[in-house]
Amino acid sequence: MSKYLLNKFLFTVDRDPALVERYRAEPRETVLWWETGEANRLLNCVDAEKSTWQAFTAAEREALATHDYPALFDLGAHPFLTLTLFIALFERDYEVPLGFQMEYAARLADRGLPYPDIAT
Template sequence: MSKYLLDKFLFTVDRDPELVERYREQPRATVEWWEAEYAGRLLGCHGGERSTWPRFDVVEREALATHDYPRLFELGAHPFLTLTLFIAMFERDYDEPLGFQHEYARRLAHHSLPYPDIST
């Protein structure tokens, strides 16, 4: 398991509006494409350097592919990264203000301190 790779996925997808929409509409295909194309790219490196080791495990890949943000939280994905990406994808589906944020809080309410470790 790699919390770093989960956070890297959330971070890079959230910063590209086209990827946000792609992930919303085709989550499994987007996760597979991102893993093949971006997982090995080094953040902040512009020279084309790549690493060959980063891969999601089965549980991480499935949580991402099914938009299972409670499971991502349990796996240690950073909650701010998860929340901002999923707000971008799903806030529009709620009629009331902060609708998705309330849903997010409701679905994570069963967790108590200490929360999962989010250090990478």
């Protein structure tokens, strides 16, 4: 399991509005595209600088592909990265102010301390 790669996905997708929309519409395809083409690109480096070994686990890939943020939380994804991306994805679907944030809190309410380690 690579919490670094999981958080890198959340971070990079959240910062690109077109990629947010792509991930909303085609999550499984977007995850596979990102993993095969972007995952090993180093942040803030030239394209020639790449690693070659990083990949999602099956559990990470499935949680990302199904927008399963409770599973992402359990896998150690950073809760702020998860929350900000999923607000961008789903807040528009709620008529109530903070509707998605309330659902996010309710779906994670059964988690108790200690929370999963979010250190990368």
